[in-house]
Amino acid sequence: MPGNFLSTRFDAMLAWGRKFSLFHYPFVTACCGMEYMSAACAHFDIDRFGAGWTRFSPRQSDLLLVVGTIAQKLAPVLKTVYDQMTEPKWVIAFGACTVSGGIYDNYAVVQGIDRIIPVDIYIPGCPPRPEMVLDGLLKLQEKIKTQGQVWRWNKKTS
Amino acid sequence: MTTRLQAQARPDSLLLNMGPSHPAMHGTIRIMLELDGERILNSEVEVGYLHRGFEKTCEHRTWFNLLIYTDRLNYVSPLINNVGYVMAVEKLLGLEVPERAQWIRVLMSELSRVSDHLTCLAAMAMECGAFTAFLYKMKAREFLWDVIEQTTGARMTTSYIRIGGVRADLHADYEAAVRKGVDETRKVLKDVRGLLDKNKIFLNRTRDIAVMTPENAISYGWTGPCLRSTGIAYDVRKAQPYLTYDRLNFEVPVGERGDNFDRYMVRMKEMEQSLRIIEQTLPALQASAPTVEAGGLEPAEAIRASRTRRPESRVRLSPNLEGSEKAVYPGIMAADKRSVPPPKEDAYTTIEGLIGHFKHFMKGHGLRPPKGEVYFAVEGGNGELGYYLVSDGSDRPYRLHLRGPCFHIVAALEELIRGRYVADVIPTFGSMNMIGGELDR
Amino acid sequence: MTLALVFLVFGALGVVLLSMNALLGPKRTNPTKEKPFECGSPPLQDGINPFPIKFYLVALLFLLFDVEVAFFFPWALVFKSMKGTALPILAAYLAVLAAGFAYAWKKGAFSWD
């Protein structure tokens, strides 16, 4: 079944549906949260790209937006929330602290959340400007469009 | 591992986590609740989920470099943290800051304080369901952040207030931007006041809930808007006036009952006072504005000219050095050579400036305050923001401790929500304006 | 004929929408996913203790009075054509239920704590 004309057309339709209706779970901890508020609110509206609907439960969201510094104490919490998310799921690392530990290279901070969970898009900046956040979102949508979709009978995984 | 709460809990009560990753817990606090139905019998607050080792990291940074860490403490009003740290170091050095730099610091602190209260009340209102108030306040905050961004270059993590003054002078049309920001904020305050002040739902959720008596607030070490909501008018700007606050007239709003609604109302009134202060700083800044003659030599011309003789007129270096030219320098930076880097034009064109620049920034040289310790407090967004610095004469602080106001405010959370409903935790916690960076450091 | 068509179409639409997720969604699970979501922290107790009777009482009373209100809708449709006897009939119907409501109130079913 996989790989012929029908399934690729179906893939494209599924990708189109998924990329324009991203429900994100804002895992907000620190200063980037202020910039996330600006990006999500009326001025730089994230909702223009279909990703404005914030779901505070991992069961109903397909994009984990990790915003702000992740301390070692918070690492198991992040891992639990990621595991409890339903497939298909994507992760955006928002801000320098999530990308690489940022300016906090010490005993208390996880040096980048890709040491805990697989990450799709990294948004640099401390904090990143809202325009960079929107650009990161567009890059994720591009990635969703091009990668093979995950669905029940499609043995090819992303 | 069983926590204290699990050990003491009654077998038939429901134990629930209002955990770190919760929309109303700002992502960094875990409250373990012991519930009988909806009523909270007992609770245990667990903090430290945003402990980033600030104090340990600062012991490994020079006095100048750790300024960036102070922005990220109370990241809702970063400029006030800058002012607090920088004035503590200036008190250690015994440095005098020029008049205009002090006025710019007051303007920037008050802009930061208004954006702090806007964000706090926006989050509190949204968590009680008033999403419109959140959007209105975020819109107003954008205008204030525009002013801050045009002056300091960054919206939030500014590091703009430097030891000895400020990094650059205000941009050309700052006054128009400030007036627009103030008017927009006033309009939004009027709208939100109409939305929330007499709103039955908001009143039922906040009036007479989590009441704090003045004695209890003192015993918890409360300061700032939360202490003033219980009736005690203690404000560091009035108690120990620093910068030019003694020349500004503004009132200190005080609440009566010390419940959630009073904490909300005190912050709303305080925003109006801060807007008044901002308007009073404008004429003073206008008066002390330096006269900078436009134009100036391009770097290439200056070099060609300097082969024959030293260029008299100003050298226009690069756009991002706007505002910190040599002509405006006396207004924004202290005159003391030892602790203040020379203006960039000197550093690029004269040998003394170059030596002074390297003396200031090279590893192992840098700023060396005298041995000793100092405690300096400013009025932060949440209360008395105090820096306790211990210097052993080297170029790094031996010990830097921050007295975070919301650390003491959140310490009272367990007592405030005992016996109340689960739904009351949200406005109580929202009105405390807990900021992870300042609480867990 | 159209009524059957309406039921057919909307029934089919409902079934398709509900089943599409179950049919198409990738079924990948892991031990953490089975556990209840408690804001990311480990649950403090496994399983829910029996919760107080008050909730059950309120649910029952709500059911009762909600069904009562449901009977208003057909009445509202026809009360114009009932020529004057509408109100007494409704009053009688309401009186019975108001008595039940007063009894529940006096017995303290509505007082929460």
Next chain:
Amino acid sequence: MEQENILTALRTAFPEAVLDASVPPTDPAVVIRPGDLAAVMAFLKAEPRGYAMLLDLTCVDWPDRPDRFEMVYHVFSPASYKRLRVKAALPADGPAIASLTPLWKNADWLEREVFDMFGVRFEGHPNLCRLFMYDGFEGHPLRKDYPLRKRQPRIPMRSTP
């Protein structure tokens, strides 16, 4: 001047407890014997002195001094807007001092933080356990001998791809 008589009042009330006092222009500070901390603090909090608020409580680690841990208390009187710093030095092994929770409620978390960061024990503290760090964490990070980058991950870290 106002500051002096609080220092002199302290000297008269606790002649042997007060070891050293520094007068303005620096911040008013008093160094006392750790044993008398509770008494001095109760004295300061009592009405005529009026230092009703415990502003801050922290510790400074001086590894090369005989008394390694120096406890620093800042008390504040909201009536007359005056601050006072009270310091007490604790030995290197087994630093312990009286807890101020009976006097002030915010001492609870402040002392838990100093216990977490420095390992100073507080007798009489109702619930002395770590405040910021997690349970599996050994050592006290703010001590000078704790390396800055010594991480103790709470869950196994993936090797980045």
